[in-house]
Amino acid sequence: MTDTAPSITREQTARVQTARVQTTRVHTALFAEVTQKLRLRAKELLESGEVVSVIGWEAGRFENQTTPAFITDANKVDRLIFNEYCANTLGKYVLSEKLDGKVAVCVRGCESRGINRMISDNQLKRSEVYLLGLPCPGMVESPEVSHASEPSHAPEASSKLLSKCAFCTHRQPVVFDEYLGTCEATDETLGGLIPKPIDPSERFSDVEELEALSLDERNAYFEKLYNNCIRCYACREVCPCCTCRECFVDQARAGWQGKQNNLEENRFYNLTRVFHIGDRCVECGECERVCPMELPLMKINRKMVKDLTTLFSVPEAGLDSETISPLNTYDVADLEEYL
Amino acid sequence: MSVVESNSDFQPTVLAFCCHWCTYSGADLAGLNRMNYPANIRLLRVPCSGRVNPQYVLTAFNKGCDGVLVCGCHPGDCHYVSGNYFAKRRMMAFKRLLEYTGLEPERFQIRWISGSEAGKFRDVVTQVCEEIRALGPLKHSASFEAFAEQGALGTVNALTPANKAEEVVEND
């Protein structure tokens, strides 16, 4: 193993430093306003019977922690909140919730692209969901719950932008039925208060840094990553692209995936996962956020996105629900490397 | 590519996925013409290069192959019209992904070989096998190597578990 391989943390590259976010008064006002509107609309939608359920966030046990909320009773809409700790991307919950009827779901940039993704994958009809668009300034890490250290070593109580939000290109929802922000709450106006969405030229900077390493260093880096994987499959469960009724992992009799945890099997799982979703990945970064081993999974996902983008000049995934994903189509004029 | 002295005795195992309509026929023709090529290659006939699931490639490496070659009809010649075009996009992305995660580029190659190109088949197979011979065996984790030690009836699990990374380091 090569010692020089970079450590497998989610620390950002030199070019994309994770910003520390100072919650400002304007911020607080924005969240309060949106929460107010959200509760109001949720109540109306539930009372009118237009939807059977509203998916949003509610407070968790700890301060600065939220958890997904499923509101079916119009009298309980006050549980809904929206603040800078709404880390969960909710889109995929629609698939199980819609079984009872039309569902309203809060969408930011990441959720809306996931919804588009599931519509183009025929998992969902647009008419089955009611999308409540929310303005998103980027979410921050919840310091209390993440690591259990004695107080003197506790992480600095500051607000660090979530890694997935640092790489976000679309903070605002790309599709919605109604928008609950103020009309001024656009990327531009919010950009003055909080870190701007990432510049497209910086989007693949972490992939480029790894690409610049030697083959041995990259091998060592990814071996470390695979060796640390415990195969809890949280990355699969949370992914809006992972909608197979039966995952290859669960096809025990076909025997694709051995159950033993070792380098070979972990590599097999991780590479297959990336390849299955890579051409459709909406880059919401949920896989990386949910990973209990804190593995930088987006560094593999984004490699695939980068290659497909440069090779076949495809647009970002999930911006609409019609574009065919690049590996589901071809062009006779594609670059020829294998003659 | 020059053959490294120390690896010249190494006999790699190379798996070639060959499309039934072109490359497999090309291999047949090479045989009919008594062409010589390394016996390190194992041909696996598939109906179309578009049938090659990237998981097959990973499985081949996991089962002990040192290299994998995927061959199909030339673009435009696919028996199923477009299978090789899909395969091409898929393999272009997959090959880059494997190289990014640390696989030597020579270990996974893709070539278009038609039914009449017996000479090309021989040349490609020879070249791929020699390149992989020069690279040496594919590295595996310690647990994989221990598994492969046939006949050595040692202790199954003398190592105390703990982290796998440690196991790899100690046995490297």
Place this chain on the structure above:
Amino acid sequence: MQLSKERVDAFLAELNQAVRVYVPARGEAVSSFARYGQGTEPAFDLVNTDMPPKDMLFPQTEKMYRYGLDDEGKPFVDATFDADEVVLFGVRPCDMRSIECMDDVFLTRGFIDEYYETRRQKLTTFALACTAPAPTCFCDSMGLNAGQAPAADVLLKDVGAAWQLAAQSEKGAALLGKYKGFFDESDVQDAGAKNSDSVSCTLKVDMDGVKEKLDQMFDHPLWEDITKKCLTCGTCTYVCPTCYCFDISQSNRMKIGERYRCWDSCMFSVYSEMAGGHNPRADKLSRVRQRFMHKLCFFEDRYGKSLCVGCGRCIQKCPVALDISCLIDDIGAAELAPVALAGEKGAGDGKH
């Protein structure tokens, strides 16, 4: 007896010559118990390591035996198994309790698991009493004392510049005797001594009557509520120090095959799937219910203690903040159906 903090490294280095010493350590991404030496920096300030020490006794993948054809083509089965002497240094009281739970499972009730037993007999534990629980710790609500670890061979207490050592078993006493050159006989407590005798967690749950209530809550609507947000990933079960469910499978290559046992999770649908394809826990709800019922109810039926030790790891790591402490509160607050008919609460459901 005391071990000066300045001499800890010397002691561990010496000990590491004879046995394999594991200490809590920060890894590149998460913390776990790691082999001392090899550049491992012990992190005794960690309250809980992100990964529990259960893989010391119950590895994620355990090779059980090999079979196949030898060089002469004769069939063989090789089931030799051995483990190394291990010292687990700096394990927390909750994790010691989890080892007690696993002992119950693997060593009692008429079946002794040889693999577990071998490792257990060769394990010596140095528990480190807690002085400042993390916000997610709730062990005292689960009947533990964060300053005590009765199952440990040696208990360490922080007395400022040193650790107070108390042997709690013959094994522990023998080991301390062997290395007594490293220890002082003093009992001094300096100003930096931290109180570990009456540690109280900030997170509290009320376990009174929870088990009895759960006995009647198999079909309670509460499970539907918590199931909605659960992803049914295996995170909570894999970071849990007491989740011991496993699967046995094999891999074959050429003429050799290997039978192994590996961690499995009741959250996965394949876990309960049977050979014919029938799955008694096919839906998400029954799997989620199973996990919590096993932790808080079924295990108590069988072994007389809760399978949750209050370490808080699942609270820290759950991707959707499905918090077992909130669930316990919800169970406490739940209203029971007026008549709970015995025999209609799914008595047929398996225990694990």
